[in-house]
Amino acid sequence: MNSPRRTPKETQAIVERSLNRRYWAERRFRAYGFAAVTAGMAFLVYLFFVIFSNGLGAFRQTQIRVELYFDPAVIDPAGTRNTDDLLAADYQALIRGALKAKFPDVEGRVATRELSRLVSGSASFTLQRRVTADPRLIGTRESMWLMAGDAVDLFMKGQVDRKLPEAERPLSDQQIAWLDKLKAEDSLELRFNKTFMTNGDSREPENAGIWGAVAGSFYTLLLTLLLSFPIGVAAAIYLEEFARKNRWTDVIEVNINNLAAVPSIVFGLLGLAVFIGFFGLPRSAPLVGAMVLTLLTLPTIIIASRAALKAVPPSIREAALGMGASKIQMVMHHVLPLAMPGMLTGTIIGMARALGESAPLLMIGMVAFIVDIPKGITDPSTVLPVQVYLWSDSPERGFVEKTSGAIIVLLAFLVLMNTTAVILRKRFERRW
Amino acid sequence: MTPAALLLALILLSVGAFWIGKSRSLALVGGARGIRNLHSLPSHYGFMTALWCALPALAVMMIWLAFQDSIILRLVSDHLTVNGQPLAASDLALALNDIRNLVAGNVPASAVSEPVRAAAAEYSQLRGTSRMALTVLVLVMAIGIGLFVRSRITPELRARNRVEQVIEWLLIACSTIAVFTTIGIVASVAFEAFRFFQHINVFDFLFGTSWSPQMAIRADQVGSSGSFGAVPLFAGTALISAIAMVIAVPIGLYSAIYLAEYAHPRFRTWAKPLLEVLAGVPTVVYGFFAALTIGPALRGWGESLGLSVASESALAAGFVMGIMIIPFVSSLADDMISAVPQSLRDGAYALGATRSETIKQVVLRAALPGIVGGVLLAVSRAIGETMIVVMAAGLAANLTANPLEAVTTVTVQIVTLLVGDQEFDSPKTLAAFALGLVLFLVTLALNVLALHIVRKYREQYE
Numbered sequence: 001m002n003s004p005r006r007t008p009k010e011t012q013a014i015v016e017r018s019l020n021r022r023y024w025a026e027r028r029f030r031a032y033g034f035a036a037v038t039a040g041m042a043f044l045v046y047l048f049f050v051i052f053s054n055g056l057g058a059f060r061q062t063q064i065r066v067e068l069y070f071d072p073a074v075i076d077p078a079g080t081r082n083t084d085d086l087l088a089a090d091y092q093a094l095i096r097g098a099l100k101a102k103f104p105d106v107e108g109r110v111a112t113r114e115l116s117r118l119v120s121g122s123a124s125f126t127l128q129r130r131v132t133a134d135p136r137l138i139g140t141r142e143s144m145w146l147m148a149g150d151a152v153d154l155f156m157k158g159q160v161d162r163k164l165p166e167a168e169r170p171l172s173d174q175q176i177a178w179l180d181k182l183k184a185e186d187s188l189e190l191r192f193n194k195t196f197m198t199n200g201d202s203r204e205p206e207n208a209g210i211w212g213a214v215a216g217s218f219y220t221l222l223l224t225l226l227l228s229f230p231i232g233v234a235a236a237i238y239l240e241e242f243a244r245k246n247r248w249t250d251v252i253e254v255n256i257n258n259l260a261a262v263p264s265i266v267f268g269l270l271g272l273a274v275f276i277g278f279f280g281l282p283r284s285a286p287l288v289g290a291m292v293l294t295l296l297t298l299p300t301i302i303i304a305s306r307a308a309l310k311a312v313p314p315s316i317r318e319a320a321l322g323m324g325a326s327k328i329q330m331v332m333h334h335v336l337p338l339a340m341p342g343m344l345t346g347t348i349i350g351m352a353r354a355l356g357e358s359a360p361l362l363m364i365g366m367v368a369f370i371v372d373i374p375k376g377i378t379d380p381s382t383v384l385p386v387q388v389y390l391w392s393d394s395p396e397r398g399f400v401e402k403t404s405g406a407i408i409v410l411l412a413f414l415v416l417m418n419t420t421a422v423i424l425r426k427r428f429e430r431r432w
Numbered sequence: 433m434t435p436a437a438l439l440l441a442l443i444l445l446s447v448g449a450f451w452i453g454k455s456r457s458l459a460l461v462g463g464a465r466g467i468r469n470l471h472s473l474p475s476h477y478g479f480m481t482a483l484w485c486a487l488p489a490l491a492v493m494m495i496w497l498a499f500q501d502s503i504i505l506r507l508v509s510d511h512l513t514v515n516g517q518p519l520a521a522s523d524l525a526l527a528l529n530d531i532r533n534l535v536a537g538n539v540p541a542s543a544v545s546e547p548v549r550a551a552a553a554e555y556s557q558l559r560g561t562s563r564m565a566l567t568v569l570v571l572v573m574a575i576g577i578g579l580f581v582r583s584r585i586t587p588e589l590r591a592r593n594r595v596e597q598v599i600e601w602l603l604i605a606c607s608t609i610a611v612f613t614t615i616g617i618v619a620s621v622a623f624e625a626f627r628f629f630q631h632i633n634v635f636d637f638l639f640g641t642s643w644s645p646q647m648a649i650r651a652d653q654v655g656s657s658g659s660f661g662a663v664p665l666f667a668g669t670a671l672i673s674a675i676a677m678v679i680a681v682p683i684g685l686y687s688a689i690y691l692a693e694y695a696h697p698r699f700r701t702w703a704k705p706l707l708e709v710l711a712g713v714p715t716v717v718y719g720f721f722a723a724l725t726i727g728p729a730l731r732g733w734g735e736s737l738g739l740s741v742a743s744e745s746a747l748a749a750g751f752v753m754g755i756m757i758i759p760f761v762s763s764l765a766d767d768m769i770s771a772v773p774q775s776l777r778d779g780a781y782a783l784g785a786t787r788s789e790t791i792k793q794v795v796l797r798a799a800l801p802g803i804v805g806g807v808l809l810a811v812s813r814a815i816g817e818t819m820i821v822v823m824a825a826g827l828a829a830n831l832t833a834n835p836l837e838a839v840t841t842v843t844v845q846i847v848t849l850l851v852g853d854q855e856f857d858s859p860k861t862l863a864a865f866a867l868g869l870v871l872f873l874v875t876l877a878l879n880v881l882a883l884h885i886v887r888k889y890r891e892q893y894e
Contacts, residue, residue, distance in 0.1 A: 022786050029788035033690025036683045040707045040762075043755045050725050051717065234606035242603060255610045261809065261879040262872065263816020265843055266617060269868040272850065273620035280501040295613050302610070328596040356714030359818035359843070362851055385716040385819075392720045392823060400724065407717050414712060 058405025061193035062148040066098035091124035205398025216381030223290035232301030260299035268363025283365035284380035297350035304346020341428030358385035446486035453481025472592035485578035624865035643829035664829035668839030679754025684761025719823030722752035764806030808882035
């Protein structure tokens, strides 16, 4: 403007400089975008790395091999083989005897107690179960793998530092020496952890299992599916195929959209106040959990089902009506089967969300400490994500591994469900 | 019969009713050859009989089961007296709890007092009677109505129209459940909140700055009268949500831009679902991750820099929540960016703009309302998020803006107030419903606003 007339060369230099700057801005901007995507992925990878590196150990457990003598003098001195007597016997003494046979030089009460702490307290119950189930074992000898104690398990998984002073470790020098000897004899091993897959909850990490939570999740989800799928599909059919556009259907639609975004904990408050407080249904039961989760997943299922119905071309409907079908026949015989894959996909995704949901279930008391495996929809139970929450709160070091292990199981179920949904969509998706 | 067995019996009966109705209609016109004399298909007559057999009985059963327990408890508690005197309300609740536990077999009979044991016996007897009456009523209704309908079947009966009418009513009923859910939420939460406000002034709740909900259990206990000023909770929620948005909005927005405008389609097809996995991970996993990894790590870094970081700092919870929200922001922003017409981009390119200039000065400005709507939805998500903050944020209500300190949130307090033993009448329990009401109203307002903005923007280019 105010500058004197430039030569073409000067102009070109200015333009080139500004172009340079603009191209750099372009590259920077692009790099930011790439960095953002990478950051998202990195979080995902790191999250999975933390969970898996902590949790894979939960599927294996330390066990100690002992030569066990089912001593009739300890189990059944009277020789009655009466079940009550067998139940009351001191199986801990059998284990103590077997361990002492391995380390004959151990003497004194303190040392014996330290030695018997290597084996989990629940091992005696295993023996009790076996003997009462089959009393012929009494008097025989058997080489058995017994579950090791919590501290030994941590030691085998490398989570006990030998260099720490003795007082700060869960294991004493003497115990570590014994363990080293057992290891050298191949009598100390990490083996598949059946307890974790088949037990209910427990206060001791080595006895805690996820089966109770898996069963609770199964009952809750099954009932949720039975309630929410028919209701969701029916609602979608009405709104998409029958409803006239008027104020009432507008209200319903706005409601569905808003419910989809209401925080899940509010549904828990509703369940607590209405289902438990007003109708007096039992607390902690999959029945109430499923009713709350049904209300929670209905919007998802309705929205997905409506999309599936919308995707069916109108010509199908016109053809059916033209052949004399009634409206219901048209929907039931022609539109619904064609929309079914889409509806199922949406339902599976909704179920996957319900499986991971825990906040509303805390409200209705599915957060109790429950040892028994639930056997029906009114038994007190908990679900997998709530079990994760409960264990993550436990102070024992061993529960970190259990928590991550439970998360791995939960994620495995979620991956399974989502993969099914994707395959269903790929396989049955139709382009008209 | 147990309710489950009764339900099964009802299903079997209605299957039977279907065959009876169908064969009756066929018999009336003399078998399959006379079918053209029927108004509807034989299966329609079957469905009609089955529906009439099952539906009224089912409705009676539902209503009966819903109210049975509370009515029986009322009857029992009327008879429950101690020394000829009716019990006070608080003792009555305890006694009823004992009765329930005794009947369920949770406590041995020796653990409760004599009147309670008697009442429990009365309770189980009444329940047995009620079950018996229900079984008889439901079966008689189902069979009676089924047979009556069978006797009314004639070739001229417009069975199809009737069946379809019933089905249509069922469809309508299902679609109104969403409305009833909303009404249920508002009514139940507002009702309990209203009872809370009878104890505590609304303004003290909304504007008070001290939160310590511990109430005295006995009247003569010292000190803990409880104070319910919710401002520290609102501030804590706002702080954690703000930290989450600081993480989620830039990362989400930039990834959306990169995926929508720059990325090779092949990269996009696997990167986008992978990012969305972040939204599918259960929140309890994020909570564990925050408490196990991020919290201690932040504390360690803080110490090495000479800062004191609480191990349950707002920063840890907010950071992890931000990660969780990234895919919400990115997929909504992606939709909005893809909705901007190509002609706008072409116009910018024709004027010599580079790609990033086009995006920054044309595409983003055109998509801005939609993106703002998406961010508002993400904020409402952050405010309502529960598990992450329950596991990674603190319990103490500090009124602070320092992200390195521990704060608590509305959802954390709802959970801590309601988990565990509770009585339904104390202000402590009711406070959770008041907080829930605030949470519901705020998220609802944000959603309505966001949906309004998004919808308005969509119409612009369609």
